[in-house]
Amino acid sequence: MSGSDEKKRVVITGLGVIAPNANGVADFELALRKGRSGLKHQEKMVEAKFGCTVAGSPVGVDELCEETFREEELLAMNMNHRYAALAALEAWQDAGLARPDYDSDEVDWRSGAILGTGIGGMDTIAEKVVPLTNAGKIRRMGSVCVEQVMASGISARLSGLLALGNQVTTNSSACSTGTEALSMGLERIRAGLADRMLCGGAEAASHYIWSGFDAMRVLNRGSNDEPEKASRPMSASAGGFIPGAGAGVVLLESLESALERGARIHAELKGSAVNCGGQRMGGSMTAPNPTSVQRCIREALADAGIGPDQVDVINGHLTATGADPREVEAWAKALEREPGGLPPITATKSMIGHALGAAGGIESVASILMVEHGFVHPSINCEDVHPEIQPHAASIPHEAMERPDLECLVKAGFGFGDVNACLVFARYRE
Amino acid sequence: MEQSEVMERVVKILTPWVKDEAALSQVSMETNILEDLKVNSARLVDVVIAFEDDFDIEIADEDVDQVNTVGDAVNLICGKL
Numbered sequence: 001m002s003g004s005d006e007k008k009r010v011v012i013t014g015l016g017v018i019a020p021n022a023n024g025v026a027d028f029e030l031a032l033r034k035g036r037s038g039l040k041h042q043e044k045m046v047e048a049k050f051g052c053t054v055a056g057s058p059v060g061v062d063e064l065c066e067e068t069f070r071e072e073e074l075l076a077m078n079m080n081h082r083y084a085a086l087a088a089l090e091a092w093q094d095a096g097l098a099r100p101d102y103d104s105d106e107v108d109w110r111s112g113a114i115l116g117t118g119i120g121g122m123d124t125i126a127e128k129v130v131p132l133t134n135a136g137k138i139r140r141m142g143s144v145c146v147e148q149v150m151a152s153g154i155s156a157r158l159s160g161l162l163a164l165g166n167q168v169t170t171n172s173s174a175c176s177t178g179t180e181a182l183s184m185g186l187e188r189i190r191a192g193l194a195d196r197m198l199c200g201g202a203e204a205a206s207h208y209i210w211s212g213f214d215a216m217r218v219l220n221r222g223s224n225d226e227p228e229k230a231s232r233p234m235s236a237s238a239g240g241f242i243p244g245a246g247a248g249v250v251l252l253e254s255l256e257s258a259l260e261r262g263a264r265i266h267a268e269l270k271g272s273a274v275n276c277g278g279q280r281m282g283g284s285m286t287a288p289n290p291t292s293v294q295r296c297i298r299e300a301l302a303d304a305g306i307g308p309d310q311v312d313v314i315n316g317h318l319t320a321t322g323a324d325p326r327e328v329e330a331w332a333k334a335l336e337r338e339p340g341g342l343p344p345i346t347a348t349k350s351m352i353g354h355a356l357g358a359a360g361g362i363e364s365v366a367s368i369l370m371v372e373h374g375f376v377h378p379s380i381n382c383e384d385v386h387p388e389i390q391p392h393a394a395s396i397p398h399e400a401m402e403r404p405d406l407e408c409l410v411k412a413g414f415g416f417g418d419v420n421a422c423l424v425f426a427r428y429r430e
Numbered sequence: 431m432e433q434s435e436v437m438e439r440v441v442k443i444l445t446p447w448v449k450d451e452a453a454l455s456q457v458s459m460e461t462n463i464l465e466d467l468k469v470n471s472a473r474l475v476d477v478v479i480a481f482e483d484d485f486d487i488e489i490a491d492e493d494v495d496q497v498n499t500v501g502d503a504v505n506l507i508c509g510k511l
Contacts, residue, residue: 071446072446072447072470075476102449139479142475142476143474143475143476144476
């Protein structure tokens with residue numbers, strides 16, 4: 001392509017993560033390589049009589065926050081805000097950008113944020129808004145409830161922290177939220193409307209968020225005694241997903257801006273697609289239309305200018321529910337691969353559970369690390385591959401694989417509402 | 431309770447919300463809570479809840495509207511003890 005048809009190239013210059021198995025990108029990479037599970041027994045789920053009593057909840061976050069934020073800020077930050085702000089600040093500083101002074105009136109008009117959440121400030125709603133309102137104690141809520149429960153609270157937090165002057169918003173599309181956020185940021189930078197966008201997702205660790213899923217019987221109830229083995233994507237013994245939490249944020253930047261700053265480039269976001277299956281053709285509020293999933297993958301590859309034969313690794317949505325076999329089938333069809341020919345397909349959720357609105361953000365950080373450092377993280381807990389996935393069993397890595405030749409990784413996220421998002425990451429080449 | 435003790439406790443309660451720490455080190459009865467200490471005006475409702483809890487008193491909304499300085503808060507609280 002040439003001239004006005006040429007798409008502006010967008011690269012990743014910053015990464016930040018708060019995950020159940022690691023806080024911070026360096027330890028997260030180590031955890032991914034080792035196949036370290038972050039899933040643990042949760043006493044609150046036992047007390048509330050959940051069928052599933054395992055979840056992935058980041059550890060040590062309050063201590064990190066106390067080292068990082070002012071007391072005045074902390075008084076207004078619930079768990080969702082804390083995860084989001086820590087991950088975003090890490091991504092910002094990883095990109096070589098300075099944390100602005102609170103006293104400075106300088107606004108960065110060319111930097112923005114699209115940070116999504118699925119269910120957001122449910123902990124605040126459950127622990128403060130509902131009980132205090134029902135008790136007639138409205139005054140006792142104080143000033144912070146609104147900013148904690150408004151969906152855009154997490155992105156609003158970032159604008160104050162980093163003096164962002166471009167678009168600052170929160171998207172929400174269930175479990176494809178974080179993946180969709182990167183796609184939206186890519187489009188904004190391509191359109192020339194911003195130079196840098198912090199994109200990703202955050203989700204609090206709260207049994208109030210998880211209870212509705214337990215009621216739906218979509219959480220795994222069969223591994224309560226073995227938390228680290230409870231998230232089993234692609235396995236015959238997968239009995240539902242394990243809820244997770246945290247935040248994953250990447251700094252997307254126009255290539256021009258990155259080169260001008262002399263920034264370190266982790267990888268390139270070559271293309272993306274988002275769509276919806278219309279809750280037809282087998283799709284519903286809770287199940288994806290397989291045709292739309294394939295279309296989404298193909299459209300993302302077309303947007304990236306990548307052929308289906310050029311995909312080296314798949315980081316799937318793969319939640320450990322009955323949808324896994326259909327997803328693997330969709331990947332094989334979209335990439336036109338016969339059994340035995342599918343590239344390595346891995347599930348970050350096997351280690352961290354399903355972080356809902358944060359899943360796409362955290363798993364994008366994992367994907368970018370794999371592209372940058374040339375490895376494929378293991379998909380743990382599927383020694384017993386699901387019979388319908390058996391034809392593709394050889395493509396599932398049970399141990400970390402070194403892949404120095406890794407050029408292109410595709411990541412997808414699918415969500416309630418029959419919504420899909422797909423991202424194509426590539427090794428950065430001049 | 432001595433006025434000086436009330437003052438000390440008021441300043442301690444205000445501290446987390448103060449953005450100008452230099453002003454806090456020179457705090458007096460005349461110090462303006464919003465203008466000098468740079469407390470975000472939206473947070474005054476949180477400060478009032480903390481006063482109520484700490485001194486075990488109730489403060490009406492109309493009383494809050496009269497509080498501008500640290501001294502105004504100290505005098506309001508002393509009048510209720």
